[in-house]
Amino acid sequence: MVTEKRTVLLVGGAGYVGSVITGHLLRKGWHVRCLDQLIYKNESCAWPYLSVPQYEFMQGDIRDPRFANKALKGVDDVVILAGLVGDPITSKYPDESHAINRNGVASFIDAMQHHPVDRLIFVSTCSNYGLVEVDTAVDENYPLAPLSLYAKHKVEMEQKILGLKGKAGFHPTVLRFATAFGLSSRMRFDLTVNEFVRELHLGKELLVFDPNTWRPYCHVRDFARAIEEVLRAPTSKVAFEVFNVGCEENNFTKLMVVEEIMRHIPRSKVTYQERGADPRNYRVNFDKIRRVLNFTPEISVQQGISEILAALSQGLFDHVEEQRHFFGNYEIFLPTALIPDLKRAG
Template identity: 45%
Template sequence: MKTVMVTGGAGYVGSILLRRLLERNYRVVCVDNLMFGGEALLDIWEHPHFSLAKRDIRDREAMQALFAQTQFHGVIHLAAIVGDPACARQSELAQQTNWQASIDLLEASKQHGVERFIFASTCSNYGKMADPGGFVTETSTLAPVSLYAELKVKFEKTLLESDPSPDFCPTALRFATVYGISHRMRFDLTVNEFTKELALDKELVVFGEQFWRPYCHVADFSRAMLAVLEAPREKVAYDVFNVGDTAENYTKGMILNELLKVYPNARIKRIEKKEDPRDYRVNFSKIAQRLDFKISKTVPMGMQEIAEILQLGVIPNPEEQKFYNIPHTP
């Protein structure tokens, strides 16, 4: 049985990935400092192939000890200070975690014979499209405009441009903007937040509805990582893939139009904004053609599921701080 380390496994993306890996008969070690708690792990706690290594990836000695005691087939690196606002608030911690600790993790993986290394990057790396009418691809110029994206680009470059080894298979995945239901739920993401505001019958204030972003359901993130983990080496080694679907590029205005189908009487205040340093549409044909990857959910489907769990009271108070990565005031 192969063992996979998932850093940040108790988080929004990782908590789903843990379950998909267990379903596919991997032994899974979740490395997480439980910054946002560990409730997302409760229902798999007694799974015979699951274990939690509670530690901070910045603790080099503790991480080395973990590598020394377990032979890992793969490392899926999700742990990070996530998002532009969180990195801006905690810039030193972001540098330590998203850059230095990631380098240490990469070196330890190579040193201890890890075969597969998957890095969670972001489409935010593209910044603003040079051609407003076009689409960016994996070969487009990267133009990060935040510390979060700058550190992602910096580590990507180190990961993919190192001297190739036939025994090591690193891959970077530039994920679209995420949304949807997870075991560690978040309501500070565009689709989730907009749906939540209208579900609570609040006025939704939207700035700059004309700017583009690609979106991808959190469940499909795990499907993409599994596709890469299990793909033939020659298809993914030292390579990068955008993760999403080309049809799932939306402006905020388009998202509002979809929400109005769910909440026709919604109160929406649209505030004009002429400039946004991040404005990009992404082409996702590479992962579709190379790995036959297809998404399973669309933005309207994600809105419906979030609306449903709030309507039914599955999450009775979505304004609780635990659902947000930065301080939240209802």
């Protein structure tokens, strides 16, 4: 069993999920080094932790070997969350996605082999399953069929990592995250549950495409717990293993999400339309992570809806429209000097 007094490098640790993981690990006694390029102008997510002695923040580009080697110096474990996250943002910025999500992550993994790192957790996505025709919840062995550039790069990195068996000095684990929801200091309102709750809370008419398509959901705080469980687990249980992260109870169709929100806001206006731009449809089986790590998420979609509504009703997110770039992955801000390097990196 791994003890807490270790230093964990969170690559992308100031993002929507990363900032929640940061707080969780600090509270549990870990030392946390956060490496983040702040491409969403999300620097405020590091502010709450700057006075914590066990926290260190580094702003840097994972594609730059100088930053990679500096960030890796003296750390025990690495969690890679960084990149352009989600289908829309990678479609909008395909060159940048290729340079960061694929080449940048790959070069960072290569740099790890020159440091005495013990564990690597690579955060992947259940989007890798794509469009599942069978009426069953798919497990980690189900064939991957990524539809988006985002998922295709995740699959490539999974293959690279798992192909290091017998070659790497560190012990990697791939976690395929369900779709995230819940409150975070870098709140995102471009994710299904969060978006639907806010739109209906504001009294807007919500247009829902393909309402009967399935997705698995998981609260950001449960993702943090899952990261902790993998860091604590014996390497014999997690090295070169792939785990879906979530629970069957949080497999929901979009229609089911809307119906749960309408229990709180019964007069909501919702329009449904088939054949949207995103055809993904998948229910996911989470037996493996429950069996091997005894991990089960604690927060239901229903509870997540309630907490978001409570925050909205107290006016905590009244400035979303004035800072849309912060509250969703709509636009990225890269240092001008690095932009010409993107196409060369591809």
